Amino acid sequence: GAVVSQHPSWVICKSGTSVKIECRSLDFQATTMFWYRQFPKQSLMLMATSNEGSKATYEQGVEKDKFLINHASLTLSTLTVTSAHPEDSSFYICSARFGAGSQPQHFGDGTRLSIL
Amino acid sequence: AQKITQTQPGMFVQEKEAVTLDCTYDTSDPSYGLFWYKQPSSGEMIFLIYQGSYDQQNATEGRYSLNFQKARKSANLVISASQLGDSAMYFCAMRPYSSASKIIFGSGTRLSIRP
Numbered sequence: 001g002a003v004v005s006q007h008p009s010w011v012i013c014k015s016g017t018s019v020k021i022e023c024r025s026l027d028f029q030a031t032t033m034f035w036y037r038q039f040p041k042q043s044l045m046l047m048a049t050s051n052e053g054s055k056a057t058y059e060q061g062v063e064k065d066k067f068l069i070n071h072a073s074l075t076l077s078t079l080t081v082t083s084a085h086p087e088d089s090s091f092y093i094c095s096a097r098f099g100a101g102s103q104p105q106h107f108g109d110g111t112r113l114s115i116l
Numbered sequence: 117a118q119k120i121t122q123t124q125p126g127m128f129v130q131e132k133e134a135v136t137l138d139c140t141y142d143t144s145d146p147s148y149g150l151f152w153y154k155q156p157s158s159g160e161m162i163f164l165i166y167q168g169s170y171d172q173q174n175a176t177e178g179r180y181s182l183n184f185q186k187a188r189k190s191a192n193l194v195i196s197a198s199q200l201g202d203s204a205m206y207f208c209a210m211r212p213y214s215s216a217s218k219i220i221f222g223s224g225t226r227l228s229i230r231p
Contacts, residue, residue: 034219043207043221044161091159104151105219107161 003027004096006108014116015086021079021111023094029074030096034105035067038091050077084115118143120210122222129198130230136183137193137225139208148212150191151219152182155205164206167191195227203229 003026011019023033032051036044048064050056050071058064066088068080077096081088091112095105119142129135141150152164167175167182175182183192191210195202208222 043223046218049218093159093161095161104163104166106163107153110159110161112159 004030004094004106004108006094006111008111009109010112010114012114012116013084016083017115019081019084019113021081021092021094021113023077023079023096023108025075025096025098025106028096028098030077031074031099032097033071033077034095034097035069035077035079036093036095038093038110040091044093047079081113084113086115089113089115118145118210118212118220120208120220120222122208122225124225125223126226126228128228128230131200132197134194134196135198135202135227137195137206137208137227139191139193139222141189141191141208141210143189143210143212145212145214147214148210150182150184151209151211152180152191152193153207153209153221154202155207155224157204161207165193198229200229200231203227 005024007022035047038044046059047062048056048058048069050069052071052074056069071077091110093110095107097103097105121140148169150167154162165175165177165180165182167184174184179196181194205224205226207224209219211219
């Protein structure tokens with residue numbers, strides 16, 4: 001099946017650091033990629049949607065200057081958490097989809113981000 | 117309004133029994149897709165099964181089947197012969213096709229299989 005690779009799987013860093021998370025579709029071209037944030041024992045919260053070569057569309061309440069998303073190619077999207085603070089600690093998970101219609105989204109394994 | 121409701125926050129089931137996870141949805145879109153995902157404690161989201169709103173037959177994938185009742189707007193997941201490895205969070209999701217991209221997730225059901 002379709003494989004989405006997310007890296008790193010776990011990050012611990014100091015407050016004020018910027019952290020970049022990569023999301024790659026390994027065996028298909030992802031026309032659309034999504035970034036989610038998940039708090040413990042809660043559902044996924046969509047942060048932004050990005051189409052290759054276009055600016056990301058952010059959900060209401062998500063700071064675009066805080067969470068920089070780049071979708072430079074059909075197989076790679078990155079999320080950069082700029083000047084991270086403890087409240088940014090969370091589980092971040094990306095997904096990718098080829099085309100539209102009935103195509104399911106395939107998820108990466110997620111990144112646990114802990115800001116000290 | 118587009119909404120997915122999973123009314124069972126947690127379930128305990130004996131190994132080898134069948135289990136039904138409830139999911140109801142609300143949408144005004146005539147065309148939509150319904151999905152179920154499994155999330156083990158390790159965190160990854162695993163796609164299980166898909167049902168299109170115009171599909172005549174209920175979807176099946178191995179031990180998973182989707183009990184799709186369009187008039188009731190329900191899309192329950194049935195797992196037959198449950199296994200210990202089925203213990204996980206299960207999310208029901210819907211993508212109304214008019215929204216082009218956004219998939220909406222339910223709050224999830226934590227399934228625990230007892231040996």
